[in-house]
Amino acid sequence: MKIKELPSTEYIIPGTGACAGCPLTTGLRIIGKALGENAIGFLTPSCAVASMGLTPQTCYTFSALNICFASAGASAGGAAMALDALYRKGKLKGEKPVVFNWVGDGGTYDIGFQGLSASAERNDDFLHFCYNNEAYSNTGNQRSGATPQYALTTTSPLGKEMGQKNVPLIMLEHRPPYVATASLAYPMDLYRKVEKARKITGFRYIEIHMPCCTSWRFPPADTIRMSKLAVKTGSWLLWEGEYGKLTLNGVTASLAEGKRKPSPVESYLKPQGRFSTLFKSSEKEQQLAQIEANIGRELEFMVGRAKL
Ligand code: SF4
Numbered sequence: 001m002k003i004k005e006l007p008s009t010e011y012i013i014p015g016t017g018a019c020a021g022c023p024l025t026t027g028l029r030i031i032g033k034a035l036g037e038n039a040i041g042f043l044t045p046s047c048a049v050a051s052m053g054l055t056p057q058t059c060y061t062f063s064a065l066n067i068c069f070a071s072a073g074a075s076a077g078g079a080a081m082a083l084d085a086l087y088r089k090g091k092l093k094g095e096k097p098v099v100f101n102w103v104g105d106g107g108t109y110d111i112g113f114q115g116l117s118a119s120a121e122r123n124d125d126f127l128h129f130c131y132n133n134e135a136y137s138n139t140g141n142q143r144s145g146a147t148p149q150y151a152l153t154t155t156s157p158l159g160k161e162m163g164q165k166n167v168p169l170i171m172l173e174h175r176p177p178y179v180a181t182a183s184l185a186y187p188m189d190l191y192r193k194v195e196k197a198r199k200i201t202g203f204r205y206i207e208i209h210m211p212c213c214t215s216w217r218f219p220p221a222d223t224i225r226m227s228k229l230a231v232k233t234g235s236w237l238l239w240e241g242e243y244g245k246l247t248l249n250g251v252t253a254s255l256a257e258g259k260r261k262p263s264p265v266e267s268y269l270k271p272q273g274r275f276s277t278l279f280k281s282s283e284k285e286q287q288l289a290q291i292e293a294n295i296g297r298e299l300e301f302m303v304g305r306a307k308l
Contacts, residue, residue, distance in 0.1 A: 012059055012061075016052070016053070018051035020220040021213040021221060021222070021223045024131045031194050032062060039098040039099075040079065040098070045066075063097075070114070072115065073117075077125075098126075099126040105133065109165055123176060123202045127194075128204070131208050134210075137214060141214075147160050148235075149294075150287060151275060177242060181238055183231050193206055218273065226272070233295065234252070234265075
């Protein structure tokens with residue numbers, strides 16, 4: 001399938017209050033096309049909620065419920081169980097809607113992690129999307145568990161000391177039916193993964209890398225370029241896994257097989273204002289070398305994990 005052959009129905013309509021160049025509306029647009037209209041979305045506090053507008057003039061055309069920050073697992077899991085009961089009792093008929101979460105890295109990696117892990121372990125029947133913009137962008141760019149090392153945020157004003165958690169991998173280790181990572185730069189890969197996940201019953205998790213021009217401080221026109229550079233440098237890995245069995249995809253698979261070399265990480269980090277301190281530092285060369293070594297180690301680890 002080509003991008004122009006995607007369904008023409010739009011689930012994000014004009015009127016969004018998101019910043020120009022915002023990645024999350026682009027991502028949600030593709031996801032809407034893959035899920036179709038028979039879907040119910042749960043949204044924790046985030047840019048996706050702040051930018052949706054006020055009822056009855058929201059920019060989303062799917063059913064959307066705003067829930068509290070820590071409750072994505074419990075809310076979507078509870079809704080899925082309630083739907084199950086209603087269908088079992090014959091009170092609802094026809095195709096069952098897809099229940100999905102649309103939650104940022106704050107609600108996934110940090111504040112909502114416990115409930116989400118419990119849902120994954122119970123194999124609750126919903127699809128969790130983490131749109132990972134590597135910070136609490138909605139509240140002015142505070143660091144999250146997904147913020148990379150050396151990135152400046154308002155709560156890491158000298159640059160974050162430690163690296164990121166690998167939450168997609170942690171989710172895979174729960175052995176649920178489906179876990180995947182995706183990038184806006186490869187929309188057909190994202191669409192395919194969502195379509196596949198839609199048809200699976202049980203806990204499904206898809207994390208999409210979302211370069212945020214506002215918090216990361218790069219020009220709004222460069223969102224997709226930054227998404228692509230993240231994958232080409234190996235900073236963001238594309239893979240999918242079923243019941244704990246992992247497969248690397250696309251550019252990441254080519255990097256792993258040595259069919260292509262990773263782009264220099266500097267090409268990805270330098271255009272981002274959040275790394276300005278790193279590039280002014282007298283230790284810049286060592287820090288860049290360390291980042292590249294970490295990228296190489298992570299790829300090697302995932303190649304090994306894919307062999308299990
Ligand atoms: S801060 Fe970032 S994620 Fe939030 S609306 Fe703006 S561009 Fe989108």
